[in-house]
Amino acid sequence: EIHYPLDALEYAPTTGVKDLRQAVAELYNDQYRQGKESQYTYENVCIVPGGRAGLSRVAAVIGDVYCSYQIPDYTAYDQVLSAFKRLVPVPTALEPENFYQLDINQVKKDIRTQGLAVLIASNPRNPTGQVIAGNDLKDLVALSRDNTTTLILDEFYSWYIYHEKEKDFGKAVSSAEYIHDVNQDSVVIIDGLTKNWRLPGWRICWVLGPKNLITALSQSGSFLDGGANHPLQLAAIPLLRPEFVRQERLALQKHFKAKRDHVLKRLHELKLDVEIPPVSTFYIWLNxxxxxxxxxxxxxxxxxxxxxxxxxxxxxxxxxxxxxxxxxxxxxxxxxxxxxxxxxxxxxxxxxxxxxxxxxxxxxxxxxxxxxxxxxxxxxxxxxxxxx
Structure with missing residues (x-):
């Protein structure tokens, strides 16, 4: 038996239920923005019916610009950049010699010489299992302030981080930690229940960004997807309680690190050694x-x-x-x-x-x-x- 208020039978707003939007904002403030003056509110959050819907909404409101993407990366970017012609795609190869890491200095040069206005990337990265973290992520976020470049960061695997030190277990990675002003820094974060909470069938995800972007996403969502499932938005609210999230994330990291190590060991026995083992996600990029x-x-x-x-x-x-x-x-x-x-x-x-x-x-x-x-x-x- 499912209990829900009668108004949950109606369409939800295209930006999502306010209480869920606020719960997302409070989770990010608790996890990544403690002690920072600029804090997220519900006005910085748009609830969307899946990550692809979030990407599509964002792509629909961006003007005619050069958009940087990396190879290899998540297959959905191919479809988004093919469908939305106003985004002119500019590829950058990620080299195994650099452990498939994004070269921030090269990005700065490309922004200057090629006029890149948007950069899209998964972080942690599907399929290589690598992650931009620490000072590299801090420098990447700074590009949104220094060069008026919009960053679209797909953070669906942000919990799947495999720490070497026991004291670090439970920590996640998000660009939200390095944003100065949530309404001025042009950083767009896409995440949701799909991977971290392991609830792909719910189709409850979110876009986090400046208020003016969220307003625009409401308009694009009205014709692209119509919004996320109303009752499931209400059901998702308790899943975003910070203490619950901490417990889930700690258990997830230990469990998936053990599975990663097991698979790497079995591959070694098959003489299929992984040259660059994954430090995040649940994927292995096998040569x-x-x-x-x-x-x-x-x-x-x-x-x-x-x-x-x-x-x-x-x-x-x-x-x-x-x-x-x-x-x-x-x-x-x-x-x-x-x-x-x-x-x-x-x-x-x-x-x-x-x-x-x-x-x-x-x-x-x-x-x-x-x-x-x-x-x-x-x-x-x-x-x-x-x-x-």
Whole structure:
């Protein structure tokens, strides 16, 4: 039996229920802004029906600008930057030599020389499992003040941080910690119940930013998505209590760090060592280059594992290519797959066992029985990317 007030049967405001908006603001103030003069209020929060809806609302209210994005990153940015033509996409490659970290000095140079007005990124980053934190994140946020550059930061994995020191367990990462003025710094944070609270089916997420942006998001939401589910917004309010969040986050970090370590150990036993292990998210960016051709191609690896009823995501899908402007033939992402250690441990072991079977079959039978060639994989990308 579900109890809810009668007015919950009506549409919620397109910015969301006021009490939930205030709960989000108070959570961020408690976690990241204690002792700071500028504090978030409900007017800085817009509730949206999912992260993609939040991205779409933000993209709809931004003018004709150059927008920086990174490779590899979350696949939804490809769709958003393809759909909203006023955002002119400018790619930046994240290099393994730099541990897939965003080079802040290079960003400053690009803002100056290319006129970048918007930067979009997931932080922590899907699919590499890396994170911008500490002074690097502080310097990135400062760009919004020094260069009037708008930062759109997707922080859906902000709890999934794997600390080395016991005393640090329970700490999360958010750009909210380094914002000076919540209504002047042009920083847009997108987060929600999907990943951190592990409630993707609720479709309750939020956009946090300056008041004038939130007003604009209300208008774009009225025609893009109509707003989030009213009863579930009310149900979400107690889940944002700071003490509850602290307990959940501590348990989550310990649990997922143990799963990460288990999967990395199993991969090592399969001679698939991860060169740059994840320090955040629940993804592993696995390089297949040392495997023989064509098994070193992410699409072929994906197809062979699919025969074993196991799914990995080919790395090429994270080479964001809005409107298919670039030729992906030489993409560095071809030799990668993304693994998820989000499922239960027993399911992870089944998947790793399947990988072992594929590798043993490759050693026993050779490569002739495997998939197609590396070059041919280019031809089928367009027919597959709509499913990711």
């Amino acid at each position: 297949l280059e040392k495997l023989p051709d064509p098994l070193n191609n992410g699409l072929t690896f994906f197809e062979e594992l699919l025969k074993e009823k196991t799914i990995v995501i080919p790395g090429i899908f994270f080479d964001i290519n809005p409107a298919h402007r670039r030729n992906l033939f030489s993409s560095p992402c071809h030799h990668f797959v993304r693994l998820s250690f989000g499922p239960p441990l027993e399911d992870l072991d089944k998947g790793l066992d399947a990988m072992g079977r594929v590798l043993r079959r490759a050693r026993k039978e050779g490569m002739r029985s495997f998939g197609h060639s590396y070059k041919k994989s280019i031809e089928i990308i367009a027919s597959l990317d709509e499913y990711v």
